[in-house]
Amino acid sequence: MAIEILFMQLPDFVNTIGKDLKKRYGERVHKLTLHGDFSCPNRDGTLAKGGCTFCNVAAFSDESQSQLTITEQLHLRADEVAHRSSKYLAYFQAYTSTYAEISLLSSLYEQAVSATNIVGICVGTRPDCVSDEVLNLLSSYLMRGYEVWLELGLQTANDKTLKRINRGHGFSEYENITRKARARGIKVCTHLILGLPNESDSDYQQTLRKVVDVGVDGLKLHPLHVVRGALMEKSWHANRLKTLSLEQYSQSAVRLIQQTPLDVVYHRTSATAKLTELIAPLWCEKRWPVQNRMCQIMATSGRQGSHLF
Template sequence: MGLDSYVNTFGSVCKQKYGERIRKLTIDAKFTCPNRDGTLGKGGCTYCNVASFSHEHKTELSIQEQLAQGRERLSTKSSKYIAYFQAYTSTYDEYLVLKQKYGEAIQDNDIVGLCVGTRPDCVPDDVLELLVGYQNDGVDVWLELGLQSANDNTLKKINRGHNFAAYEDTVKRARRLGIKVCTHLILGLPGEEHTDYLETLNKVLAVGVDGLKLHPLHIVEGSTMAKAWRNDKMTLLELDSYAYSVGELIRNTPTDVIFHRVTAYAKKPMLLGPDWCAYRWNGLVAIVDDLKQKGGQGAYLQS
């Protein structure tokens, strides 16, 4: 049995809603980040090099051309897709620019959803109203917020440039308008251990959330953490430790919360460590094994 047997996954929810598997088409809309352009700081978060999951703005393709290329690149085709603004901070621009870019992304009939990835401190009310407008027109909208940890000391240490209060404020404003929120969390950040992950989960659940993405900390070329890793100042999670912690988070999460992702990987030579993150299925297989042995989503919340 796969992950869907134990976890309320985004893939299974979409299949139930649309009758088929829905694929995400990632878009690099050439946004930047206030933590890179000098507004809050420079250099970005200490773990970040967006080239590990995008093309660092090397593409000159329009949004429509990127969507077309994404469709062609997929080995399994679909009749419906989700436009995913992934790279950098995808709400960090003038309102009219955002409206133009989002509008271009969802203009095709086969685009049924819009995912917008961003920072918690870069989501003004007018952007939320813009997203609500698309949702009212029948587009399946998700606001994806990179929180990573609810511990303010950790957020400062990794140079996030915001605190948990900023996240809490944005989530409450978004969900009050009916916008679904997916929160990104990283396991294995410096100074954190299993109890910290559980504390972060509890704080996120207390605020309210619709979806979660879990990632292991992995060191990529071009990040600040790469320097510390090369100097043997970084301790990274082993696969079994990551699988155990993810399993515990899943068992402590109510079954109505949707897991968009439970692990992540990066390709070498961009990836420096841990080595198990170089292979897509390593983390997933280990997590499923843990869930088989100890129970799936919501197991610890059942009376």
């Protein structure tokens, strides 16, 4: 049994985005991350200054990329993964990628979908920064045959926690925009963080239940990790903040995966940060140890959808 587990991978247990796209497009489809040089209302003073307490986007994206045009970025990223894929999703990842005038958004998104071998677009943003105009713009790409994903950073459905981490919105904003987007046929991928201050498995499971009840097409799970420059860094150094161990995270994430309906696609089951930016937990530097541990757990206790609510 141990030998069998060693060679099993995440798609053997989870409905991953990679497996889903390959099934529908007949080959591997790779996400190409883009930097649209967007800001965020929770950093520029519109809502607040300093951003969410966990956030330092420099730890997750290459700021130097924003100096290139979208077309240049796509060519660069495509060249990096050409040996693995020939079809791509253009992924606007950094900051709030709907936070701009609609004319600018239209120009940036159009550059992305017009590039060679792009089959769709993914847009990462906040639930309170998606207007009807933005939804109409995104749905226009659907009508042209492109894959469209709206990635919403919810993190948790607990309004008290959202306030504590200075998120700047509540669950109601997420619920409203999710229903609007899915009514237009736009797929919604929701980002959730495990390990936020004062939260436990019961909070994670309540969040998942509420997200599934509203309706969701994809999920991304992230362990809370402390990075340099984030407001949480001070709490960590003052011993006022604890992070999850690899084992704690793996067990909690697997329980959520097992409670997730099979038609929901997992875009990510964990996350990493560069060691130069990462303060804690240090296991977040590498991707494979946590994925391997999750596979081991699911091999003996059940895969996605095996323990539904």
